[in-house]
Amino acid sequence: MGTEHSGSKRPAGAAKARSGAKDVAQLAGVSTATVSRVLNNSQQVDPDTRRRVLEAATKLRYVPHGAARTLRSHRSRMIGAIVPSFDYALYARTTSALQQRLDERGYALVLAEHHYDLAVETRIAGQLIERGVDAFLLVGLDHEQALFSLLEDYGRPFVLTWGVDPLQRHPSIGFDNRAATYEVARHLIALGHRRIGLLSAPLSGNDRARARGEGLRAALAEHGLGLDPRHVAYEPISLATAEAGMARLLAAPDRPTAVVATNDVFAVGAMLACRKAGVRVPQEMSITGVDNTDLGATQTPGLTSVATPVVDIGRAAADQLVARLEGGPWEPFQQFPVQLVQRGSTAPPAGLQRAAG
Structure with missing residues (x-):
């Protein structure tokens, strides 16, 4: 046990130096004002410029403006759960257990779905980071490397659920x-x-x-x-x-x-x-x-x-994420039995x- 998974180089919540709007502007060859217009979906930008700015932002893994910068020293006490689908009732049971345990600890839950599209999952994670989400529950072991890089860059703890990583690369809670x-x-x-x-x-x-x-x-x-x-x-x-x-x-x-x-x-x-x-x-x-x-x-x-232990998974994920955010001890890998x-x-x-x- 420890205050952070032994494979991590920084404590939970500690973000390394990251790119800003000026870096995006320099890479795209535009002004910071143009970057702001593109990222705020202004229609007063030509398609080629918009493409160059978005490509630069993606390459630099830039999450724009306000909330992400503010959270360098302040937490929102919001946890994000990105699930494959709201239609599958079992994911609702996991997130319900997660929400109840988080509420007991003074945290709120933000819920999103990606419809089994891992590129959409990565995009949603960026949006939630922009809005100040502190940590993430993700479902399953399949995810884009870009998602892990994004969470690492912005110092956001996460836990994979509904399975346990056999290579122990990422903290995970689930079953076989x-x-x-x-x-x-x-x-x-x-x-x-x-x-x-x-x-x-x-x-x-x-x-x-x-x-x-x-x-x-x-x-x-x-x-x-x-x-x-x-x-x-x-x-x-x-x-x-x-x-x-x-x-x-x-x-x-x-x-x-x-x-x-x-x-x-x-x-x-x-x-x-x-x-x-x-x-x-x-x-x-x-x-x-x-x-x-x-x-x-x-x-x-x-x-x-x-x-399958879908309720146990939600509770354990809440406990782990809160412990990591608050510097407490936590178990990186937990596997529950099936019957x-x-x-x-x-x-x-x-x-x-x-x-x-």
Whole structure:
């Protein structure tokens, strides 16, 4: 433990010398007044000049005016959380726990989303720094290097969540996403399933989806099995898209007898698709999820899922960030356990059920 992660060269909140408007103006070959007009979205600047100023500001990682300069000696007591999407309820549970713990310590939460676009995440972080945000919670392990450079330049502590950095490059609090689907896959294999499909979010910019797919593949490989590419569907996270993805899996050749969904939204969407197609769950299709939400638990049959520590993550992230801002002791890496919760959505495949009968 320490007042700052051992890999950092400066204490939390200590910013190195950074570029100003004069540096941007010099690099772009314009006046500081022109820089101000461009960065304040004035329409009285020609497109070529605007482009040169914005390119110079990006190269110098310049965050403009007031708030950032004022905070060299004063804190705002605001923490920023940038999440992939407001639509996914589990991120709301993490940020709600974060906000409650921060409020107890006299800090406020500023919330933003980047829609799984890591370049947008970097831009939003710059905007929040400009407005005086002291520290950041980020979701996942995938981020642009430019984001880490920006936070380093402006001395803003941050913590990655929903995963733990295996290389211990950045402070992180989360759980083993690979282990979550590994456990449900082993459960399905033990029931006798050999053709197991995957219903997942797209992989780009989403290390959680990649790790959960890897967990399924690892469990299959241990038993000499593979994941048939025809039995994999990638969709944005929603009930409607999950239903559409599952409909494709149901129509696939030698369709799977079980499907691992990488979250409960996908799993419930898969159950809806089965109902529409007249495929009985679990008699003809076993379905599992991840995150153990009320959405899955209240289905008929109840969804077999994996409980993940999304509330614990929010609380621990608040404690870590406040400790770093206030010079207290803190743990840079924390991993919470996951737990398989078995319900009625899984059973042996139909052939084994008939044989047992």
